[in-house]
Amino acid sequence: MKLSTYSSVSNATLNRFFSLHFVLPFLLAALALAHLIVLHVHGSNNPNGVIAQNDRYPMHPYFTFKDLVTIYFFLLALSIIVFYYPNTLGHSDNYIPANPMSTPASIVPEWCYNI
Numbered sequence: 001m002k003l004s005t006y007s008s009v010s011n012a013t014l015n016r017f018f019s020l021h022f023v024l025p026f027l028l029a030a031l032a033l034a035h036l037i038v039l040h041v042h043g044s045n046n047p048n049g050v051i052a053q054n055d056r057y058p059m060h061p062y063f064t065f066k067d068l069v070t071i072y073f074f075l076l077a078l079s080i081i082v083f084y085y086p087n088t089l090g091h092s093d094n095y096i097p098a099n100p101m102s103t104p105a106s107i108v109p110e111w112c113y114n115i
Contacts (some may be wrong), residue, residue: 039063 040059081088 004109
């Protein structure tokens, strides 16, 4: 049994991973939108502890405004990081030029662990 037949990544595997990583954000956005629609139609939990339907807080404008303020604050913080401090969340190893003739010391092949 050759190790290389099990550890190689073929074109089909790369296509599947690329498709998964391309479709997944759209799927998550659709689920978030469906969640907001269901929340708008059926309402959320009862924050007052009242059983009557007419005493509940309506979804719009109270919760819609609260969600929009949260989204705007997140987008503001994200745009400040992206446009003014883009290297804060990065790693310093990203600025080391790649050398195709040597492997970094942190990368160890799997066959080294099979003793």
